[in-house]
Amino acid sequence: MADLDALQAELSGLKLETHPSLVKQKSRDFFWYSPVLKRRLDDVTGDLVVTPSSEDDVARVLAACYRHDVPVTVRGAGTGNYGQAMPLAGGVILNMAEMTAIRSIEPGVVVCEPGAIMADIDRRARTETGQELRLHPSTHRTASIGGFVAGGSGGVGSVRWGGLRDLGNIVRLKVLTMEAEPRVIELAGEDIHKVNHAYGTNGVITEVTMPLTAAYEWVDVVVGFDALSSAAAFADMVANQDGILTKEIAVVAAPAAHDYFLRHQRFIGREQHVVVLMVAPFAMDALAGLVDRSKGTLTYRSDVTVAGDGESVPPAYELCWNHTTLRALRVDPAITYLQILFPYPDHLTKVAAMADKFGDEVVTHLEFVRFDGNVACFGLPLVRFTSEERLDEIVSVFETAGCPVFNPHRYTLEEGGMKQTDPVQLAFKKETDPKGLLNPGKMIAWEDPSFDYSSHKTYLFPGLHRA
Amino acid sequence: MADLDALQAELSGLKLETHPSLVKQKSRDFFWYSPVLKRRLDDVTGDLVVTPSSEDDVARVLAACYRHDVPVTVRGAGTGNYGQAMPLAGGVILNMAEMTAIRSIEPGVVVCEPGAIMADIDRRARTETGQELRLHPSTHRTASIGGFVAGGSGGVGSVRWGGLRDLGNIVRLKVLTMEAEPRVIELAGEDIHKVNHAYGTNGVITEVTMPLTAAYEWVDVVVGFDALSSAAAFADMVANQDGILTKEIAVVAAPAAHDYFLRHQRFIGREQHVVVLMVAPFAMDALAGLVDRSKGTLTYRSDVTVAGDGESVPPAYELCWNHTTLRALRVDPAITYLQILFPYPDHLTKVAAMADKFGDEVVTHLEFVRFDGNVACFGLPLVRFTSEERLDEIVSVFETAGCPVFNPHRYTLEEGGMKQTDPVQLAFKKETDPKGLLNPGKMIAWEDPSFDYSSHKTYLFPGLHRA
Numbered sequence A, B: 001m002a003d004l005d006a007l008q009a010e011l012s013g014l015k016l017e018t019h020p021s022l023v024k025q026k027s028r029d030f031f032w033y034s035p036v037l038k039r040r041l042d043d044v045t046g047d048l049v050v051t052p053s054s055e056d057d058v059a060r061v062l063a064a065c066y067r068h069d070v071p072v073t074v075r076g077a078g079t080g081n082y083g084q085a086m087p088l089a090g091g092v093i094l095n096m097a098e099m100t101a102i103r104s105i106e107p108g109v110v111v112c113e114p115g116a117i118m119a120d121i122d123r124r125a126r127t128e129t130g131q132e133l134r135l136h137p138s139t140h141r142t143a144s145i146g147g148f149v150a151g152g153s154g155g156v157g158s159v160r161w162g163g164l165r166d167l168g169n170i171v172r173l174k175v176l177t178m179e180a181e182p183r184v185i186e187l188a189g190e191d192i193h194k195v196n197h198a199y200g201t202n203g204v205i206t207e208v209t210m211p212l213t214a215a216y217e218w219v220d221v222v223v224g225f226d227a228l229s230s231a232a233a234f235a236d237m238v239a240n241q242d243g244i245l246t247k248e249i250a251v252v253a254a255p256a257a258h259d260y261f262l263r264h265q266r267f268i269g270r271e272q273h274v275v276v277l278m279v280a281p282f283a284m285d286a287l288a289g290l291v292d293r294s295k296g297t298l299t300y301r302s303d304v305t306v307a308g309d310g311e312s313v314p315p316a317y318e319l320c321w322n323h324t325t326l327r328a329l330r331v332d333p334a335i336t337y338l339q340i341l342f343p344y345p346d347h348l349t350k351v352a353a354m355a356d357k358f359g360d361e362v363v364t365h366l367e368f369v370r371f372d373g374n375v376a377c378f379g380l381p382l383v384r385f386t387s388e389e390r391l392d393e394i395v396s397v398f399e400t401a402g403c404p405v406f407n408p409h410r411y412t413l414e415e416g417g418m419k420q421t422d423p424v425q426l427a428f429k430k431e432t433d434p435k436g437l438l439n440p441g442k443m444i445a446w447e448d449p450s451f452d453y454s455s456h457k458t459y460l461f462p463g464l465h466r467a
């Protein structure tokens, strides 16, 4: 066992928290979204929360933990939904919540510390320069930029810019290594892939440079359709309009939109399949023409619709991505979800086939994105959960139909992704974390290089640490 | 014959020009680019140039010309290269050069008069708000925004935004009709198509609202490759990178780049096939990585390369679109060009097949664009001109291979486009120009509805007026 008392002594002067219930609180993220992860990870907790306020502090923590062989799991805002930020082997939670400095905002780029909340970055970029981040998760108001880079994949803005995996959507990163003497490594260009979506297993990000784009007073729009296929076709058509600037295009099947979007309910018929969009104000005339031509109904537009009773509605992006799931869960706790890619060019055909196949058990929710230069869509369907076995069955039906599943009910990088080792990230881990102390249990390629993915068994981290 | 003296008297107080050589000068555009049009249109001239300074002036001119049955051909800056602005039937040249007011610049939109030069709009938008036009022709420094809307199709920026034909790339237009009492019509959304690229045959544009986007210090880049296919593949790959912000991507085959880009010559080997790009500064790291991976050579980048002798080089966009042709023509007057669409998804295969087929007679020049949501490319090849017959033969080879040709050696809308009537534009002409006095001879559908395109004969406007 590591000598935590000795470690604590070495870290004196830094902000430490050892109270078990407070530590446990900071050891959890949105893993409970998944009934599977909830069962597996509910007892996980770290031993000690350290809250650094500078890169030097981070280096001190890493050096000390290295010396004492104590695992370190970085935490942004803890909104990850696969247990990414949960310390499976206990140890230190490195809480980045106080490293929030925004260092510079220039045309096209912002430089900041990793703990900065995306809404705060956008607020400052907008006020000072009329700019905003290209991409943000639907957790815009709460999630940190470092957590997004290390644990997220894309979201609002991906219909225009693709995902974080796409070159150019992260400009530059500074990373500290987990060694006797932590080194600073700067990553740019293709090298960024080494730590993007690596769950903090191979370095602690201490500075982030992100591209900015022009900010507009985005109009939130809801368009209703009689048929799901019409809604999907409309969404796809708008996403392919190169001249119509949109930031978000999602489809939610009936009756989910009406039943779960409670504050929008009065704008949505129970039988309406809806497309939720964020549209540049100067594109609204063009959009309205397309709505007519597609026989849709513009049921809500934030620039015109006035809430009669003065009640405010949430922003459109909080109806999208995993916020769709969140809203469904609040109404019906038996619901869970999946993450599916419907690849170009026959994404709409596949969407229709899967909707037919599953009926009410798997309710269609699509997020349109640019993927490798084409418009495709992700599915984040609302799944009526019955058992783990049935969930796995549903996964294989999608996969057999040619729709890769990024399984959100797994806590490892590989099983949540393409079920294969990412050799670039593994090589970088060897370089930056020789003792394997960063977020243990999340990278199968490190923990168990011989793990057989074709066994269809879930990887269970043997070091899983329970309170 | 129209009574021009009476007309002139009625227009007293307006700026008029009747001196034949000055009128002839304002009756010409870049039609001479085409050896075919040069032969046909060299003698064309109007009778009178009127230079209005307000919408009221324009209305006065139109009403008077309507009364006297005098044709009116609108002129922006006269950089069109199909004789669009040439008064085939004589009459009044309505010279918009003094209606250049920029009325407002807001986030995402500029409102201005049609005679405003695009470089001036960009200069003001950039200085005042950090914005610029989405799209401009390579004649940025000289062409008017009204001429671009009425006579152009796209250009620099189309790799991101598509063309002017795409919904959203023109926000709103004010148009005056050619009637006894000219009416103002406002067009938005899909209605804009009525006058976009209609050569001023169905209304005079008096106000233009265009979308703006964020302006950056674009880096001009030239990348050299050993093989044309590698250059084309690189261009296509970069254009498909959703996270890499580019404004321009063109390919020019060897030895044209070296031989014709005189002020860039020292950066380009004679055997190098080049890709010319405009790249956002913060995307240069990502781009450089892709150049390496593609085994290209970064031979020029404006943010780093220093011209040893202090000699300046033209901006990258003046190596592109029809400026490529212009540069070739200056070195070798026997060169002409074509305009071809290589449609997605097998555009690269078709490019290679055509390059093989024609060898040196048709030198590859590609412009990558978004077209209906996908990356495709236009070809503006440099063609060694021998005869009109051979040029027509080359056109049919491309068409037979599935590559539509927008023939730049024709002065009518239909023959320069898809060889069919545009029913929307025709219907609008009936409404706005009942006497057919606006730019006569350019819309076959109006002049000769029974014209048989399958005859493969060139339409010859019977009213063609010679000096």
Ligand SMILES: Cc1cc2nc3c(=O)[nH]c(=O)nc-3n(C[C@H](O)[C@H](O)[C@H](O)COP(=O)(O)OP(=O)(O)OC[C@H]3O[C@@H](n4cnc5c(N)ncnc54)[C@H](O)[C@@H]3O)c2cc1C
Pocket: A029, A030, A073, A074, A075, A076, A077, A078, A079, A080, A081, A084, A085, A096, A114, A115, A136, A137, A138, A139, A142, A143, A144, A145, A146, A147, A148, A149, A150, A151, A152, A153, A154, A155, A156, A198, A199, A200, A201, A203, A204, A205, A206, A321, A322, A323, A326, A439
């Ligand atoms: C309702 C809801 C909606 C969501 N929508 C989206 C969405 O649209 N798109 C999307 O991509 N995700 C989405 N997510 C997941 C999550 O919100 C995002 O990934 C978010 O960006 C995570 O940020 P965070 O600050 O909360 O990170 P955390 O959850 O704290 O951490 C995420 C991962 O990054 C690591 N990490 C954090 N900071 C650092 C650092 N400085 N250095 C190294 N590693 C670090 C952590 O160890 C962890 O593995 C959603 C989640 C919820 C609950």
Ligand SMILES: Cc1cc2nc3c(=O)[nH]c(=O)nc-3n(C[C@H](O)[C@H](O)[C@H](O)COP(=O)(O)OP(=O)(O)OC[C@H]3O[C@@H](n4cnc5c(N)ncnc54)[C@H](O)[C@@H]3O)c2cc1C
Pocket: B029, B030, B073, B074, B075, B076, B077, B078, B079, B080, B081, B084, B085, B096, B114, B115, B136, B137, B138, B139, B142, B143, B144, B145, B146, B147, B148, B149, B150, B151, B152, B153, B154, B155, B156, B198, B199, B200, B201, B203, B204, B205, B206, B321, B322, B323, B326, B439
């Ligand atoms: C070297 C070179 C490069 C070029 N590159 C491009 C390119 O990249 N992309 C491209 O699209 N084009 C290109 N062109 C063609 C041309 O420059 C553009 O179309 C340009 O925008 C025309 O603007 P202008 O002001 O010169 O218009 P003009 O040539 O004066 O007019 C063009 C047409 O519009 C009509 N018109 C002008 N003003 C009005 C008005 N207010 N109301 C109604 N009708 C009007 C005219 O009657 C005419 O039919 C190029 C031409 C040259 C010579």
